[in-house]
Amino acid sequence: MKIILPLAFALILSGPALAQQTSPQGSAAAGSGGTAAVGGNSASTLGAGAVSNSPNGDASALGMGASAAGDNTKTRAGVHGNNNLNGNAMAMAHDGGDMAKSHTVCHDRSDSVDCRTKTMAHEPGGPPVKSTSQGEAAIPQQ
Amino acid sequence: MNMRTMKLRHAYLLLACLAASPALAQVSASVTAGSIGGTAQAGSHTPPNTPDDRVARGPRTDDTRNCDSRGVRVQSGNGSASASASASPGGSSAVAGGGSPGAHTEFFGCDADDKRSAR
Numbered sequence: 001m002k003i004i005l006p007l008a009f010a011l012i013l014s015g016p017a018l019a020q021q022t023s024p025q026g027s028a029a030a031g032s033g034g035t036a037a038v039g040g041n042s043a044s045t046l047g048a049g050a051v052s053n054s055p056n057g058d059a060s061a062l063g064m065g066a067s068a069a070g071d072n073t074k075t076r077a078g079v080h081g082n083n084n085l086n087g088n089a090m091a092m093a094h095d096g097g098d099m100a101k102s103h104t105v106c107h108d109r110s111d112s113v114d115c116r117t118k119t120m121a122h123e124p125g126g127p128p129v130k131s132t133s134q135g136e137a138a139i140p141q142q
Numbered sequence: 143m144n145m146r147t148m149k150l151r152h153a154y155l156l157l158a159c160l161a162a163s164p165a166l167a168q169v170s171a172s173v174t175a176g177s178i179g180g181t182a183q184a185g186s187h188t189p190p191n192t193p194d195d196r197v198a199r200g201p202r203t204d205d206t207r208n209c210d211s212r213g214v215r216v217q218s219g220n221g222s223a224s225a226s227a228s229a230s231p232g233g234s235s236a237v238a239g240g241g242s243p244g245a246h247t248e249f250f251g252c253d254a255d256d257k258r259s260a261r
Contacts, residue, residue: 027167027185027222033175042233044176050169050184052222059218061241063225065178069233077227079240087238102175113182117175135171 027052028113028137036100036119036131041070041093045077047106049085049113053139058083062108066091070100084109097124112138177230184223212237212251219244 033046049062062085066075070093077089085108092101099122106115114136122128168185213228216239223242228251229235239247 027169029169029171029182029184031171031173031180031182033173033178033180035176037176042176044178046173046175046178046180046227048171048173048180048182048225048227050171050182050223050225052184052218054185054220054222056220056222059184059220059223059242059245061182061184061216061218061223061225061239061245063180063182063214063216063227063237063239065180065214065227065229065235065237067176067178067229067233067235069177073234075234075236077236077238079238081240083242085240085242087240089236089238091234091236093233113171135173137169137171 025053025055026139027054028111028139030113030115030135030137031106032104032115032117032133032135034102034104034117034119034131034133036102036121036129038100038121038123038129039070039095039098041068041095041098041100043068043070043073043091043093043100043102043119045089045091045102045104045117047087047089047104047115047117049087049106049108049115051108051110051113051139053111058110060085060108060110062087062106062113064089064104064106066102066104068093068100071095081108098122111141112136177232178228178235180225180227182223182225212249214239214247214249216241216245216247218242219246 029050031048035044064087066089068091087106214237
């Protein structure tokens with residue numbers, strides 16, 4: 001008997017945004033991630049971003065990651081942009097029947113960070129198990 | 143209202159102002175999903191590394207079964223924002239990082255040396 005363990009797991013940790021009361025300055029950090037697993041296949045993606053506006057200058061940073069395990073796997077991650085950063089991470093694993101997939105998209109803007117992760121685990125003959133998670137944080141407008 | 147109550151109120155106001163000061167404010171986010179993890183911090187003022195990369199792209203699709211974990215770390219030029227992502231050995235993994243102009247992006251793990259790029 002084939003044991004199938006569909007699993008969709010997502011985590012969101014977002015940091016609060018803080019800002020100075022007299023100027024539009026502050027910091028924000030957020031991220032999201034998720035894992036999908038079915039049979040012997042698993043796929044995980046995540047993204048974490050930070051933005052900081054201070055008298056020393058504006059700054060942002062974004063990190064993305066993807067990991068997959070199984071018979072056939074595919075992973076991809078990328079970050080594009082300069083001041084406004086856009087990140088993508090994708091992971092997929094399948095064995096011809098079961099399939100696990102995860103996808104994270106992050107937007108690191110001048111005053112906010114937003115990350116979303118969608119996961120999906122599917123086995124033949126059954127409905128797909130989907131999950132969505134989101135982490136976002138913004139510097140309050142003055 | 144007596145003098146003791148006024149002094150206490152002033153003390154609380156001072157503490158509230160210090161807590162809201164961006165110079166001291168630091169926020170962070172940590173994410174873990176399966177065999178990968180990531181963190182992001184903003185508001186800190188750690189000394190930055192030498193800026194050399196503006197945007198760097200990580201490995202596309204690589205097998206990490208026979209090498210160490212793979213990761214990326216990004217730190218802004220003024221050190222006030224940073225982000226990282228890392229994947230444990232095994233299976234296939236990819237990481238990518240980027241930052242605002244002047245940011246330093248560093249890859250470590252598999253194919254770290256030949257995957258650095260600057261734009």
